[in-house]
Amino acid sequence: MYCQNLQAALNYTVHELVEARRPIITLTTPKGVLDTKRFLAQITEAEPRLMLSVERFCYERLLVGNKEKIRIEVMYTQVMTSFVEIIEDGDDLRQAFLRAIRLHRKAIYVVFKKERRQALDSAADTFFKDPEILEGYLEKYRTHSTRMHDCSYLGVIYDLTYSCSYKEYRRRQTEMAQKVREIAKLARRYGQEDWKRAYGVVCYCVEHWTYERTGTEYTAYSALVQNKAVCMGFSLAMCMIMKELGIPCRYVSGKRQGNGHGWNLIYLKGGWFYIDVTDAVCRKDPLYHWGMVNMDDRIMTTPVNERIQCHCPASYVRDNIRRHS
Known part of the structure; x- marks a missing residue:
């Protein structure tokens, strides 16, 4: 795929990652359009949910005259991008918990700006006093975080444990x-x-x-x-x-x-x-x-x-x- 500029390269790559989940993505750009050291971070800035659906990127860069050919190998996690929610504030996080709890889902997948971590942690600490959440029999949760260099987002997985089965x-x-x-x-x-x-x-x-x-x-x-x-x-x-x-x-x-x-x-x-x-x-x-x-x-x-x-x-x-x- 030939991409004339950075935005076109980002749009194409994000589409291939999110919609097709292709293990290998190739694209060609004019020389100097991409900074390959930052391109992967730019991809996750463009689509933050990829932080939790992609485990690893490996890329090769080949100069051909005045063009660059980029080959990206991708290893995906088991988390589909559509499962991940972008969180803006404590109420967004609470709603994500409520949606998961009502179906007794075992995990919540979210991404948010790094600077919001403390405020969202404080919000989550109040959930065990929240009547609607308690009505879902949530017993405890654990968190796992994912970061990427030069990316302003943080990916967090909340593993949920309930005091009764979904059938109960x-x-x-x-x-x-x-x-x-x-x-x-x-x-x-x-x-x-x-x-x-x-x-x-x-x-x-x-x-x-x-x-x-x-x-x-x-x-x-x-x-x-x-x-x-x-x-x-x-x-x-x-x-x-x-x-x-x-x-x-x-x-x-x-x-x-x-x-x-x-x-x-x-x-x-x-x-x-x-x-x-x-x-x-x-x-x-x-x-x-x-x-x-x-x-x-x-x-x-x-x-x-x-x-x-x-x-x-x-x-x-x-x-x-x-x-x-």
């Missing part, structure tokens, strides 16, 4: 979905208004759930199916049930008495406020810590931009539930 994961997802529908059906019997249905959900939790460590206590599965969990499991389960009911609900976390704690932010009767199902379960009172609008007994670490106000406090719920029951 799918089974648990099915069980949870069934239980969520069952609880939502019971909650609808409390009335048409969202606040009544939300109250019905908490009543169910108080009646059926127990605060206990079970081995999967940090997941919604533990609360929904095993009826035993800790605060994170309870709060994640609440989010799933409220979603089924069409009620806006978020998981929030922070510290209470120096220990990590999780609870919910929920939208009812035109206002966002906090409910703590863990406290309700432990106190056997569905209205205990219902309608919280301040954080006097805890420190919240989850960013919350919503205006906090409660139009259906515990007293309102008690009076109106009695009136309509």
Whole structure:
């Protein structure tokens, strides 16, 4: 293939590497167009994902008059270029983890600018506190890095280990979905208004759930199916049930008495406020810590931009539930 300039040579070589995965690539250019010492780095700058799909380049250069003939021998890894993601920030990395975890993939392949390494490592350190990632039963991960001289990118492989098999994961997802529908059906019997249905959900939790460590206590599965969990499991389960009911609900976390704690932010009767199902379960009172609008007994670490106000406090719920029951 004759390439008139550097850009044409790069485009052709990248195409042959990515699309065809050719073991031998030959091209001809005018003399002096290519700096063969930098050409391989320029290839990976043009297509950074090749850092993880190519193991080794070997090249030969032959001068023929005023032209140069380049022969590149390529040894590929088992990683297809299409498997590799280019990461810009911590949210990109989180989304890559979520996509992999939902399919229980054993590895994530990413490339990013070298200067972003510290920020992305810090982001990854928070993933074991991330509810959505924990719901995928990720147990741990290991990293392997690949660098290339004169290339501004870094290639990283995250090897993932799970606490259960993919088959077990799918089974648990099915069980949870069934239980969520069952609880939502019971909650609808409390009335048409969202606040009544939300109250019905908490009543169910108080009646059926127990605060206990079970081995999967940090997941919604533990609360929904095993009826035993800790605060994170309870709060994640609440989010799933409220979603089924069409009620806006978020998981929030922070510290209470120096220990990590999780609870919910929920939208009812035109206002966002906090409910703590863990406290309700432990106190056997569905209205205990219902309608919280301040954080006097805890420190919240989850960013919350919503205006906090409660139009259906515990007293309102008690009076109106009695009136309509």
